[in-house]
Amino acid sequence: MRQKTITADEMKAVDKNASDIGMTPLQLMENAGHAVADAVLKLNLEFNPELNPESSLVLFFAGHGNNGGDAFVAARHLADKNIRSVVFLLGNSCRIKTEESQINFRLLKQTSLITVFEIQSESELSETFNSFDSNGADGIDKTDGTNRTDGTNRTDGTNRTDGAGSSNVGFSVIVDGIFGTGFSGEPKGLEKAAIHLIRSEKQARPDLKVLSIDIPSGMPVTGAAPIDGAAVIADSTVTFHKMKTFLETETAAEFAGEVFVYPIGIPENAEKYVGTGELSLLYKRKSDSKKGDSGRVLVIAGGPYSGAPGLAG
Numbered sequence: 001m002r003q004k005t006i007t008a009d010e011m012k013a014v015d016k017n018a019s020d021i022g023m024t025p026l027q028l029m030e031n032a033g034h035a036v037a038d039a040v041l042k043l044n045l046e047f048n049p050e051l052n053p054e055s056s057l058v059l060f061f062a063g064h065g066n067n068g069g070d071a072f073v074a075a076r077h078l079a080d081k082n083i084r085s086v087v088f089l090l091g092n093s094c095r096i097k098t099e100e101s102q103i104n105f106r107l108l109k110q111t112s113l114i115t116v117f118e119i120q121s122e123s124e125l126s127e128t129f130n131s132f133d134s135n136g137a138d139g140i141d142k143t144d145g146t147n148r149t150d151g152t153n154r155t156d157g158t159n160r161t162d163g164a165g166s167s168n169v170g171f172s173v174i175v176d177g178i179f180g181t182g183f184s185g186e187p188k189g190l191e192k193a194a195i196h197l198i199r200s201e202k203q204a205r206p207d208l209k210v211l212s213i214d215i216p217s218g219m220p221v222t223g224a225a226p227i228d229g230a231a232v233i234a235d236s237t238v239t240f241h242k243m244k245t246f247l248e249t250e251t252a253a254e255f256a257g258e259v260f261v262y263p264i265g266i267p268e269n270a271e272k273y274v275g276t277g278e279l280s281l282l283y284k285r286k287s288d289s290k291k292g293d294s295g296r297v298l299v300i301a302g303g304p305y306s307g308a309p310g311l312a313g
């Protein structure tokens with residue numbers, strides 16, 4: 001499996017092989033998130049944390065899969081460069097699916113430059129977003145040095161001690177970590193609302209940069225057109241390890257923007273040798289399948305060694 005472009009399923013198989021030989025999912029997520037932070041910095045060359053650390057704010061939309069986990073890591077790496085981020089986790093943190101994503105979510109609370117909101121409903125999404133949109137960084141309450149993830153009192157713009165609102169700081173970059181390669185079907189509810197919000201904000205503010213992690217959320221990994229066109233339209237997309245087949249489609253040309261491929265430290269042997277990852281690529285038979293349901297095999301054999309071909313039948 002050493003071709004230049006790979007599918008989402010093949011990427012999962014490589015991930016599994018990498019894990020089997022000692023490259024943990026946590027390490028891969030760390031490298032992926034670091035790559036996203038790097039891409040954000042390249043996207044917005046106006047960030048100048050040394051001269052003016054308050055000049056820019058990045059808004060992350062995160063879902064409950066590892067795509068959201070990459071977003072958490074990226075926010076932490078941006079904080080390392082003195083750049084403030086706001087993270088909108090769509091739904092409750094108890095729904096975060098994987099251990100590596102949970103670990104990185106918890107780490108967000110250890111950094112004062114990151115503010116986290118666990119968004120519970122569509123109305124809360126627009127209220128919280130508008131508290132930033134119209135008044136700069138008004139949604140951030142930093143008096144107690146902690147991040148508010150409790151679902152209370154987050155849109156009033158009061159109790160600021162740092163004057164962030166008066167500088168009218170807005171989001172200069174939105175990072176889309178809602179859905180990655182684990183997405184299927186169609187976006188609904190809060191996720192769908194978030195996708196529409198990102199799209200309408202981009203339309204209203206052409207200067208705003210939108211960066212998608214791995215794939216624009218809502219775009220099918222088959223490369224097919226999104227249902228009802230409900231996918232993020234990004235200025236750029238950061239994908240990992242290798243170019244993905246779905247990012248070379250006509251749909252991607254419409255939604256993904258410029259595509260950057262970042263290495264994330266997958267060891268060569270994870271792809272060179274077949275491992276347990278390949279098992280996931282095998283055709284899955286139905287538990288009630290009968291003879292012939294899963295296809296037919298033509299055995300061409302003969303000569304003195306007829307036992308094996310005979311048994312194959």
Ligand SMILES: NC(=O)C1=CN([C@@H]2O[C@H](COP(=O)(O)OP(=O)(O)OC[C@H]3O[C@@H](n4cnc5c(N)ncnc54)[C@H](O)[C@@H]3O)[C@@H](O)[C@H]2O)[C@H](O)CC1
Nearest residue numbers: 028029032065066067179180181182183184185186214240
């Ligand atoms: N080697 C790599 O490429 C690495 C990739 N990483 C990142 O991981 C994601 C894939 O993560 P995964 O958890 O498998 O999938 P998602 O983040 O897309 O999570 C989807 C989440 O949502 C559920 N879901 C699916 N469809 C729907 C739907 N229509 N509505 C609601 N919910 C839905 C699904 O059940 C999942 O729970 C990859 O894209 C990269 O960003 C690693 O971090 C590093 C290695």
Ligand SMILES: [K+]
Nearest residue numbers: 176179213215
């Ligand atoms: K995404």
